[in-house]
Amino acid sequence: MDGMSLLTITVLAVFVGFEVVSKVSSTLHTPLMSGANAIHGIILVGAIIVAGQAADPWVLAIALLAVVLATANLVGGFVVTDRMLHMFHGRKDVARSASAKAESK
Numbered sequence: 001m002d003g004m005s006l007l008t009i010t011v012l013a014v015f016v017g018f019e020v021v022s023k024v025s026s027t028l029h030t031p032l033m034s035g036a037n038a039i040h041g042i043i044l045v046g047a048i049i050v051a052g053q054a055a056d057p058w059v060l061a062i063a064l065l066a067v068v069l070a071t072a073n074l075v076g077g078f079v080v081t082d083r084m085l086h087m088f089h090g091r092k093d094v095a096r097s098a099s100a101k102a103e104s105k
Contacts, residue, residue: 003056044070
């Protein structure tokens with residue numbers, strides 16, 4: 001593959017990833033975070049493939065930038081998902097403590 005083809009694949013991967021993720025409404029963002037993380041993982045794999053096949057230094061630089069940004073996006077999504085799950089876990093603990101206090105009285 002030549003450099004222009006690799007650059008085209010990288011740009012299309014970034015565009016498709018942005019369009020798909022931006023279509024998620026804010027009310028559904030947290031419940032659908034795992035699906036978005038899967039999309040980010042696909043983008044990361046595409047960026048790694050492009051970086052691995054890059055022959056020109058400027059294509060390699062852009063592909064490596066895509067790898068870094070996709071990795072940050074993927075990790076950030078998992079961090080948000082983890083925080084969300086801890087929030088739901090905290091609500092169950094509060095409900096259990098309140099019911100335990102009510103039963104002891």
